[in-house]
Amino acid sequence: MQPTSLAFKDNVKRALNDRALQSALALAEGGFQKNRAAAAARLPEFEALRDAAKTLKDHTLAHLDLYLEAFEQKASEAGAVVHWARDDAEARAIILEICRKADAKSVTKSKSMVTEEIGLNEALETAGIQPVETDLGEHIIQLAGQKPSHILAPAFHVTKDKVSDLFAEHHGRPRVEEPEALLGEARAFLREKYFQADVGITGANFLIAETGSIVLVTNEGNAELTQGLPKVHIALTGIEKVVPTLDDAFLLLRLLARSGTGQDFSAYTTLLTGPKRSADRDGPEEFHIVLLDNGRSNMLGTGFQDMLRCIRCGACMNHCPVYLTAGGHAYGWVYPGPMGAVLTPGFIGIEEGQHLPNASTFCGRCEQVCPMRIPLPKMMRHWREDQFQKKLTPPTARYGLAIWGFFAKRPSLYQFGTTIAIAALGLLGRAKGRFRWLPLASGWTGSRDLPAPAGTTFQASWRKQRGRT
Amino acid sequence: MAKTRVALFVTCLVDLFRPSVGFAAVKLLEDAGCEVTVPRGQTCCGQPAYNQGARGDTIDIAKQTIEAFSGFDHVVAPSGSCAGMLKKHYPLLFDPDDPFKAKADDLATRTFELVSFLTDVLGIESVDSRLSAIATYHDSCSGLRELGVKHQPRKLLSSVDGVTLAEMDNAEVCCGFGGTFCVKYPDISSKMVSDKVGHIEASGADLLLAGDLGCLLNMAGRLKREGSPVAVRHVAEVLAGELDQPPIGEV
Numbered sequence: 001m002q003p004t005s006l007a008f009k010d011n012v013k014r015a016l017n018d019r020a021l022q023s024a025l026a027l028a029e030g031g032f033q034k035n036r037a038a039a040a041a042r043l044p045e046f047e048a049l050r051d052a053a054k055t056l057k058d059h060t061l062a063h064l065d066l067y068l069e070a071f072e073q074k075a076s077e078a079g080a081v082v083h084w085a086r087d088d089a090e091a092r093a094i095i096l097e098i099c100r101k102a103d104a105k106s107v108t109k110s111k112s113m114v115t116e117e118i119g120l121n122e123a124l125e126t127a128g129i130q131p132v133e134t135d136l137g138e139h140i141i142q143l144a145g146q147k148p149s150h151i152l153a154p155a156f157h158v159t160k161d162k163v164s165d166l167f168a169e170h171h172g173r174p175r176v177e178e179p180e181a182l183l184g185e186a187r188a189f190l191r192e193k194y195f196q197a198d199v200g201i202t203g204a205n206f207l208i209a210e211t212g213s214i215v216l217v218t219n220e221g222n223a224e225l226t227q228g229l230p231k232v233h234i235a236l237t238g239i240e241k242v243v244p245t246l247d248d249a250f251l252l253l254r255l256l257a258r259s260g261t262g263q264d265f266s267a268y269t270t271l272l273t274g275p276k277r278s279a280d281r282d283g284p285e286e287f288h289i290v291l292l293d294n295g296r297s298n299m300l301g302t303g304f305q306d307m308l309r310c311i312r313c314g315a316c317m318n319h320c321p322v323y324l325t326a327g328g329h330a331y332g333w334v335y336p337g338p339m340g341a342v343l344t345p346g347f348i349g350i351e352e353g354q355h356l357p358n359a360s361t362f363c364g365r366c367e368q369v370c371p372m373r374i375p376l377p378k379m380m381r382h383w384r385e386d387q388f389q390k391k392l393t394p395p396t397a398r399y400g401l402a403i404w405g406f407f408a409k410r411p412s413l414y415q416f417g418t419t420i421a422i423a424a425l426g427l428l429g430r431a432k433g434r435f436r437w438l439p440l441a442s443g444w445t446g447s448r449d450l451p452a453p454a455g456t457t458f459q460a461s462w463r464k465q466r467g468r469t
Numbered sequence: 470m471a472k473t474r475v476a477l478f479v480t481c482l483v484d485l486f487r488p489s490v491g492f493a494a495v496k497l498l499e500d501a502g503c504e505v506t507v508p509r510g511q512t513c514c515g516q517p518a519y520n521q522g523a524r525g526d527t528i529d530i531a532k533q534t535i536e537a538f539s540g541f542d543h544v545v546a547p548s549g550s551c552a553g554m555l556k557k558h559y560p561l562l563f564d565p566d567d568p569f570k571a572k573a574d575d576l577a578t579r580t581f582e583l584v585s586f587l588t589d590v591l592g593i594e595s596v597d598s599r600l601s602a603i604a605t606y607h608d609s610c611s612g613l614r615e616l617g618v619k620h621q622p623r624k625l626l627s628s629v630d631g632v633t634l635a636e637m638d639n640a641e642v643c644c645g646f647g648g649t650f651c652v653k654y655p656d657i658s659s660k661m662v663s664d665k666v667g668h669i670e671a672s673g674a675d676l677l678l679a680g681d682l683g684c685l686l687n688m689a690g691r692l693k694r695e696g697s698p699v700a701v702r703h704v705a706e707v708l709a710g711e712l713d714q715p716p717i718g719e720v
Contacts, residue, residue, distance in 0.1 A: 009654070009656070012654070012656050012657055013656055016656060016660060321642055321643050321645070321661050322654075322657055322661075325657050325660045325661060326657060358650075358653060358654075359650075359653075359654050359657065360647070360650070361610065361643050361645065361646065361647025361648075361650045361658075361661075362520065362610070362611075362647065363610040363614075363642075363643035363647070364610055364611070364614040364615065365610075365614070365641075365642075365643070367614075368614055381519070381520065381522065383522075384520070384521060384522030385522035385523075385524050386522070387522055388521060388522035388523050388524075389522075393521060393522065397521060397649070397653070401517065401518060401521055401523055401526070404517060404518075405518060405523070405526040405529075405530075407512070408481075408512045408513050408515070408518075408526075408530055409512075409526075409529050409530060409533060411509060411510050411511065411512050411533070411537075412509075414512045415509075415512075418484070418485055422485050430720070431720070432720060433715060433718055433719045433720035434689075434690070434693055434718040434719075436694075441652070442655075443651070443652030443653070443655040444651065444652055444655070444690070446655055446659070447655065447658075447659035447662070447663075447691065447694065448659070448662060448687065448690030448691040448693075448694045449689075449690045449691075449693045449694045449718060450686070450690055451486065451686050451689050451690060451693075451717045451718035452718075453485055453486040453487070454486065454487060454488055454489065454714065456488060457484050457485055457488060458479050458483055458484045458488035458490075458491035458492070458507075459479065459484055459507065459509075461488050461492075462488075462491070462492075462495075462507050466507075
């Protein structure tokens with residue numbers, strides 16, 4: 001997809017004026033946050049599990065080649081075909097080729113952010129293959145011609161009223177409004193699509209090296225119908241999703257839903273090992289697993305390696321005051337929120353994605369709730385350092401910083417200069433105790449007053465009172 | 470026994486905007502039996518450079534601060550953000566073989582946020598101060614999440630004669646200051662501080678307190694713009710009974 005991250009500030013303005021979005025964000029704040037806190041509180045070992053999960057992923061990433069090769073071997077032994085894709089173009093080509101061989105006209109899909117990452121739907125459509133999103137949220141988004149605004153709840157910015165309109169327009173049935181009726185209608189509509197599909201495409205939440213299995217997690221059961229009914233199943237996921245053993249996958253599963261939706265466990269967790277065997281009554285005849293790098297291996301051994309621990313739970317965005325103000329679309333690409341602020345510049349380039357790691361107060365809530373203990377603020381700072389080195393920081397900020405730095409590194413000069421400047425500013429603000437407007441300070445004074453300084457610096461007053469100490 | 474030698478890192482915002490917070494900190498430390506020095510070599514902790522990715526400038530300022538504060542038993546700052554910079558971030562700036570790495574680690578072990586220093590290190594359980602107010606306390610992000618400052622200010626405030634604490638909703642959510650963030654992304658910052666001010670007013674408090682002047686300037690600025698009667702002060706002023714200076718943004 002064409003990124004709009006560079007227009008972040010305009011995107012934010014639009015989001016702030018979108019009342020439906022703002023009320024959805026307010027609800028998400030209460031819902032996701034409360035549910036996660038309650039789920040964590042119900043499990044005494046939750047914090048210990050986070051430590052164990054971090055250790056597990058760090059180990060796996062340190063031996064990623066080994067575990068990926070082991071996974072490939074086991075998956076192949078079970079009858080799956082493993083494909084390696086260096087980038088988005090290779091992944092699209094591999095998937096299109098499989099679809100072409102299957103003579104596919106229609107493809108069902110369960111929710112997968114990695115398919116968004118490679119722009120799969122557009123590629124399928126261009127090739128004359130109809131992609132049908134089967135996750136309810138994704139279905140709504142697809143009808144609306146939009147992109148997900150949240151990695152778990154892709155359509156949570158869409159009001160119920162709008163869903164009624166979309167369904168009436170695209171399902172060719174009378175408009176319904178009750179949630180039950182809307183659900184029933186979507187279910188009936190999608191049920192036919194499952195049976196018509198030639199290929200089913202899913203993501204994979206985890207890959208298990210020990211068994212060659214993939215793990216799929218949903219709340220709607222749509223991944224099972226997507227993978228199990230067509231003759232061909234393609235699972236696309238990132239190479240960082242591998243874990244050594246079945247037990248390891250369950251360690252992460254115990255954290256995933258609790259951190260994201262606040263459920264103890266998602267409604268459906270399916271482990272898939274190989275295609276349909278001769279004695280099986282159902283299942284796909286072909287099972288393809290496409291493992292995507294797309295820049296992930298470049299993060300190994302760098303300041304961004306910790307990001308590869310991410311299990312895409314969404315906790316960081318659910319707790320981010322910036323995400324909860326701006327919404328997901330403002331980030332302008334596939335991954336929003338703090339995880340997106342770290343990942344997106346890596347995918348679309350720091351020039352294009354320059355706003356995202358800067359649009360953070362470093363409040364640290366994302367790191368506080370990340371089940372994998374990913375130091376998200378630290379990695380956003382890495383991007384800022386990268387930007388500064390590449391001179392992408394705006395000139396006003398650079399010059400301002402240079403002048404400030406000149407004084408900050410010369411304490412005597414700093415104290416001399418600040419004493420004079422503060423005396424002047426104090427005099428100006430003395431009448432009201434605050435400024436409603438100051439030259440060059442509209443960023444501050446646009447929406448708040450600036451409290452006036454007292455007029456003498458602490459250091460000057462202190463020396464006057466106490467002399468040398 | 471020799472007095473505990475404490476160096477006050479006054480922080481640039483307190484130095485420039487509100488010296489009364491510095492004097493309140495000195496009073497609290499001296500009342501607790503410390504000998505307080507204000508080293509001359511201090512300016513700013515370096516966060517404006519650090520958070521804009523200017524690592525070279527940050528390292529220069531960190532070295533200057535490390536040198537200025539060597540030799541004291543403790544270094545105390547009336548700010549969780551600046552104390553957090555010295556304690557949690559300076560050690561990350563230097564390679565292990567850099568001679569400043571050991572110095573930064575040493576400074577980190579000696580550095581504390583003011584209120585947590587009083588309670589956690591000096592073991593102070595109450596202060597001798599009085600003020601009639603319903604106060605609500607905003608947990609500034611760095612103090613809370615980097616340094617674990619949460620119960621300490623509430624504990625000491627509960628000993629102030631006449632102060633009743635009224636907790637606001639979302640006390641742990643960022644106020645939208647974020648250093649240069651607030652002027653680089655004013656739309657987001659405004660929304661965040663408006664939400665914060667809504668929670669402050671809903672708490673029924675007539676006094677807003679926090680431990681970081683950056684957050685306080687931001688919240689006071691928004692409260693005053695909205696015409697709110699809620700007074701705003703740094704927690705140290707109330708604990709020390711240093712209340713001669715009008716509340717932040719008032720005359």
